[in-house]
Amino acid sequence: MPRTSLTREEILDAAAVLVKQHGPAGLSMRKLAAELGTAVTSIYWHVGNRESLVDALVERTVRELGAIVPRGSAPADRIVSVARTLRRELRARPHLIAMVHERGLTERMFLPAQQALVHEVHAAGLRGARAAEAVRAVQFQVVGYVLLERNRDRAPVQSPGESDLWTAPVAEHDPALARALARPADPERLFAVSMRALVESLLPA
Structure with missing residues (x-):
């Protein structure tokens, strides 16, 4: 029934x-x-109809991406928290994000996250073009990282893989480096490390 x-x-x-x-x-x-x-x-x-349904899904996705709340006390911590949340939200709904993009609403979708970043870089002392550069650098890093992760997720099994390719001679006789590169990458840790390095290089000393 x-x-x-x-x-x-x-x-x-x-x-x-x-x-x-x-x-x-x-x-x-x-x-x-x-x-x-x-x-x-x-x-x-x-x-x-279906088009109205898709429009409603797109609008809801845009709203959900706007609910990013910075966390932490130091400016760098808060900026990194925005980046980590944005990455997580993009990773969680790739097909919905694609629908947003197809509707020409990508820039609108990113605006709330950009505004959160603007507030944080202002609090850190950046203004004008340097502030804009910092906001875009963080956004582009997040989007690029997510795209790379999606490509790795969808890639066929590699043969030979990293565990076969990285030997001490290839790693310039650095055995610890060879062992580390032979292990699978930890995306969460790598994102946090790279984003932290980027943010700290952008903010005033």
């Missing part, structure tokens, strides 16, 4: 899950209705 009580947010939640599992092409009103145990007409009544 079809469900009689259904909210717009429940529909958007289920639609987001379908997009995450199957990509934007996998989102159809029929699949969504089946997932929710309701009639297609009920979906239309709450959110309109």
Whole structure:
């Protein structure tokens, strides 16, 4: 028996899950209705047609990306916290981010994070062009890192892999370096280290 009580947010939640599992092409009103145990007409009544549903998903994604709250006491800590949250949010919803991009709303999506960064670089003493450069450097580092991570996630198994390639002679006879590079990279730690180095180089001494 079809469900009689259904909210717009429940529909958007289920639609987001379908997009995450199957990509934007996998989102159809029929699949969504089946997932929710309701009639297609009920979906239309709450959110309109598929285009309206996609628009609503995009708008919600933009809002969610805007809810970034800096954490920490020192300016560098707070900037790094914004970067880490932005990376986590982008990683969590790649297909939804792609839909935002297709709708031409990427710049709007990033604006709240940029504003949070502006506030923090101002607090650190930067103004004008140097502040703008710092904000964009952090944003570009985050986006570039996420894209690299996605490419690594989707890459085929490498043969030979890093564990086979890195030997002491290749590493200029630095055995500890060879062992470290032969181990899988720790994306979380690497991001934190690289972002910290970038931020500290941008802020006033």
